[in-house]
Amino acid sequence: MKRPVVTIIGLGVVGGSYAGALSAAGYTVYGVARTTDTIAKAKQRGMIADGGTDAAPFAAKSDVVVIALYPGQVAPYLRALAPYLRPGTVVTDVAGIKSLIQKEVEEALPEGVEFVFAHPMAGREKRGIDYADPAVLRGANFILVRGANTSQSAMETVRKLAEDMGFERIVEVSAQRHDEIIGFVSQLPHAIAVALVNSDEESAETEKFIGDSFRDLTRIASINETLWSELFLGNRDNLIRSIDDFTRQLNAIRDALAAGDKDALEALFKSSTERRNRYVKK
Amino acid sequence: MKRPVVTIIGLGVVGGSYAGALSAAGYTVYGVARTTDTIAKAKQRGMIADGGTDAAPFAAKSDVVVIALYPGQVAPYLRALAPYLRPGTVVTDVAGIKSLIQKEVEEALPEGVEFVFAHPMAGREKRGIDYADPAVLRGANFILVRGANTSQSAMETVRKLAEDMGFERIVEVSAQRHDEIIGFVSQLPHAIAVALVNSDEESAETEKFIGDSFRDLTRIASINETLWSELFLGNRDNLIRSIDDFTRQLNAIRDALAAGDKDALEALFKSSTERRNRYVKK
Numbered sequence: 062m063k064r065p066v067v068t069i070i071g072l073g074v075v076g077g078s079y080a081g082a083l084s085a086a087g088y089t090v091y092g093v094a095r096t097t098d099t100i101a102k103a104k105q106r107g108m109i110a111d112g113g114t115d116a117a118p119f120a121a122k123s124d125v126v127v128i129a130l131y132p133g134q135v136a137p138y139l140r141a142l143a144p145y146l147r148p149g150t151v152v153t154d155v156a157g158i159k160s161l162i163q164k165e166v167e168e169a170l171p172e173g174v175e176f177v178f179a180h181p182m183a184g185r186e187k188r189g190i191d192y193a194d195p196a197v198l199r200g201a202n203f204i205l206v207r208g209a210n211t212s213q214s215a216m217e218t219v220r221k222l223a224e225d226m227g228f229e230r231i232v233e234v235s236a237q238r239h240d241e242i243i244g245f246v247s248q249l250p251h252a253i254a255v256a257l258v259n260s261d262e263e264s265a266e267t268e269k270f271i272g273d274s275f276r277d278l279t280r281i282a283s284i285n286e287t288l289w290s291e292l293f294l295g296n297r298d299n300l301i302r303s304i305d306d307f308t309r310q311l312n313a314i315r316d317a318l319a320a321g322d323k324d325a326l327e328a329l330f331k332s333s334t335e336r337r338n339r340y341v342k343k
Numbered sequence: 344m345k346r347p348v349v350t351i352i353g354l355g356v357v358g359g360s361y362a363g364a365l366s367a368a369g370y371t372v373y374g375v376a377r378t379t380d381t382i383a384k385a386k387q388r389g390m391i392a393d394g395g396t397d398a399a400p401f402a403a404k405s406d407v408v409v410i411a412l413y414p415g416q417v418a419p420y421l422r423a424l425a426p427y428l429r430p431g432t433v434v435t436d437v438a439g440i441k442s443l444i445q446k447e448v449e450e451a452l453p454e455g456v457e458f459v460f461a462h463p464m465a466g467r468e469k470r471g472i473d474y475a476d477p478a479v480l481r482g483a484n485f486i487l488v489r490g491a492n493t494s495q496s497a498m499e500t501v502r503k504l505a506e507d508m509g510f511e512r513i514v515e516v517s518a519q520r521h522d523e524i525i526g527f528v529s530q531l532p533h534a535i536a537v538a539l540v541n542s543d544e545e546s547a548e549t550e551k552f553i554g555d556s557f558r559d560l561t562r563i564a565s566i567n568e569t570l571w572s573e574l575f576l577g578n579r580d581n582l583i584r585s586i587d588d589f590t591r592q593l594n595a596i597r598d599a600l601a602a603g604d605k606d607a608l609e610a611l612f613k614s615s616t617e618r619r620n621r622y623v624k625k
Contacts, residue, residue: 181556272464286612330568
């Protein structure tokens with residue numbers, strides 16, 4: 062099968078990493094960004110064959126279009142681009158929430174064009190093409206969400222793209238289930254890291270005392286506030302439920318502490334050790 | 344200055360890593376462990392020059408004795424060993440809590456022997472000599488706590504040891520301040536990681552969906568329950584205060600979410616980003 066020609070809209074950390082990975086895998090990749098400066102960088106680094114600030118001419122000659130923008134930008138961008146897409150084009154996204162955008166995105170789809178919702182579980186705390194790096198995609202998880210009318214063949218096209226970029230585990234779930242799980246595995250950890258850092262007393266000179274555990278837990282407290290406030294609010298009910306579940310467990314530790322109950326603490330620690338070892342093999 | 348001869352009691356992750364690092368730095372190191380099997384491993388790997396299951400003969404010919412055992416074992420062990428220590432010996436520990444043990448340790452000290460409380464901010468989730476590795480010490484923080492009658496020269500002896508093992512930032516604080524800070528930078532992150540993992544719904548097949556953030560935040564949920572229940576209970580009031588401060592911040596996020604307040608969320612994220620970037624330069 063001939064490799065599809067791919068246009069990537071948005072060359073930030075995720076879009077740029079996609080571009081670099083696909084170009085390295087032998088795809089013809091076009092890039093679209095807001096500034097010619099970004100396009101020049103992407104070309105110079107061999108991430109794209111060509112590109113520009115106007116998506117239309119590139120999308121019109123592509124088999125796959127990746128909209129690597131913030132969640133709320135996907136549907137409006139697709140609407141603007143719709144007249145230029147050829148029938149048979151597969152469009153995909155990288156947004157971290159799905160239920161909220163699914164309907165609007167599908168309504169923006171022109172006749173004969175399919176949409177495959179995708180969420181690459183990879184990224185970095187920084188933003189912009191300077192922090193794009195195909196290495197962050199390798200071995201990462203990749204989530205596919207089938208749209209209301211998405212064909213199996215369109216799903217396979219995006220799955221193949223993910224494989225060729227080096228994603229390791231590719232799973233398909235519903236938009237609703239995606240958002241439930243992401244509320245727990247991604248958004249809750251970000252909320253926790255932010256709260257942990259914000260609960261530091263300002264005078265503590267924390268940096269002199271931290272070990273790896275604190276460093277690891279707070280890495281993602283350095284956070285893109287525009288993107289993540291959108292992600293949080295776009296998945297509000299799921300995230301609140303995850304926060305409440307977590308708070309109950311933290312209170313179980315607090316209660317055991319307050320009661321001086323060593324057995325209860327040990328039981329909670331054994332449970333977490335067993336679970337952690339089960340789902341992370343490293 | 345001649346390098347002191349060092350006996351390390353307990354060749355687990357921390358004691359074993361100390362032994363390996365000090366031997367590599369040219370020190371004469373003796374090791375004491377509960378089994379001859381551990382001693383044989385330590386010798387074979389060049390971590391110690393000699394050793395055995397009885398500390399007395401080795402401690403008696405050492406300038407520095409490191410008690411690398413759990414916090415509650417330090418004072419009892421020191422009491423048993425006291426008759427064999429030469430005047431001028433400096434004894435130190437690696438315990439993660441200080442206020443609780445300080446008085447009992449100091450009462451166990453024989454005439455002419457000094458104690459320097461120390462807390463290396465390094466370790467691993469696993470236990471035992473097989474997971475000892477001097478590399479975990481390199482670049483880590485090291486906390487010194489001066490005892491009631493500790494001389495400057497004894498402090499300098501342990502500081503030099505820490506430097507030679509590769510610790511990067513060595514700070515001195517009071518036992519009380521140590522425990523306050525550790526409740527926040529070390530114990531709270533462990534409580535959070537445990538609660539996060541324990542709040543997972545059992546059926547979620549979480550492993551298919553996790554990204555680096557979840558992996559990083561939960562690494563320490565795999566936890567030595569014997570040691571950490573002792574550490575938590577031995578620093579109960581400080582840890583409960585840290586949990587409560589953290590919970591307030593998490594609730595601030597939850598409140599902003601429930602109110603749909605994007606500005607409030609962004610402000611919390613900006614604050615955490617600014618703080619994280621300030622105290623962790625990487």
